[in-house]
Amino acid sequence: MTTMIDQTERDLLPFAGRLARLRDVTLADADMLDQWSRELEVGSFNDFGPREPIAREPLTRGPLRNDRNGMLIVERIADGAPVGTIGWRRVTVYGPSPTCDAWQIGIELIPSARGVGLGSERLVADYLFASTDLARVEASTDVANLAEQRSLEKAGYTREGVMRRAQFRAGAYHDLAYYSRLRGE
Amino acid sequence: MTETDVVSLTSTARGRLPHTGRTVRLRDVTLADADMLDAWFDQREPGSFNDFGQPHRPTPRDALAARPLRDEQRGTLIVERLEDSAPIGTVSWHVRRYGPTSESQCFNFGIELLAWARGHGYGTEAQRLLADWLFLASDVNRVEASTDVDNLPEQRSLDKAGFVREGVQRGCQFRAGAYHDMITYSRVRSDR
Secondary structure, three states: OOOOOOOOOOOOOOEEOOOEEEEEOOHHHHHHHHHHHHHOOOOOOOOOOOOOOOOHHHHHHOOOEOOOEEEEEEEEOOOOOEEEEEEEEEEOOOOOOHHHOEEEEEEEEOHHHOOOOOOHHHHHHHHHHHHOOOOEEEEEEEOOOHHHHHHHHHOOOEEEEEEEEEEEEOOEEEEEEEEEEEOOO | OOOOHHHOOOOOOOOOOOEEOOOEEEEEOOHHHHHHHHHHHHHOOOOOOOOOOOOOOOOOHHHHHHOOOEOOOEEEEEEEEOOOOOEEEEEEEEEEEOOOOHHHEEEEEEEEEOHHHOOOOHHHHHHHHHHHHHHHHOOOOEEEEEEEOOOHHHHHHHHHOOOEEEEEEEEEEEEOOEEEEEEEEEEEHHHO
């Protein structure tokens, strides 16, 4: 079974929903992405300390996605404005064969695009199911991040449990709520 | 702090082996165990929860001649019964991470006992000992294990060994032609 993201025959980007679409990152986005990183609220759920500038060189060669991980820009359809990123990486923890792999997603929207129900979490799962052969898309979020938990539930993800004291951030261990969407759900 | 600090098991001052309990002890794998481990693999029951239908990779003798079977990312120990020093199985672990910080790494472990050694509480003690030893020998804050939702003996064993049931990862493991749900259990330092 192959799990490559095929960039030719199954190139589905941009991948559009009702309110948002996902598109590849290009070199022209690099300054904007760095700006977003600098503006990330200190102490917020995605803040693990200062970030390195995004590497330009890989962007000159092509989009930021391969068979291990990837990142796309979330664009608001109403005005075409880029409002955040959504990324994924392959998790290989559930068994010895590639058929046990899953995609774990992570999302980061600029403040003005939050809480308006753009549906990015649903879109990225749809995109990953359409463009790869893996059967599970999962997401985890701090138990204190109620907004993201609501988003994931609205996007059709099922809450699976809480991984206790799993993530160290801002000087303390945090519990992570786990969610997943399976192919066909 | 370097990337692998919290999962480092290289300190000689902490977590000395063998780690001994009431009925079993955990000890390092040696070159003398290689034939036995290969034979155990060949005797594994087809279709059992640890059978992924993968070809047998022989125990790495060259590596074993130089050092025990553990590094910064994974490791294996032998479970030995105290009363007759009989090796009855293995416990193994690997690093799993829940975030970009070094401290967000934890250990996920598994156990495999010979059929005749199951059902006597040896596995329960071995899993408790392994978690104790990993907390002693490293700086991780969390030790976890997952098992098929149909593997009730292992769930009972993890319960008895003091692990907390956290949730079910749906359809995450493909084995024997089908996707299986897995239950995750954990112990964190503050549980003790």
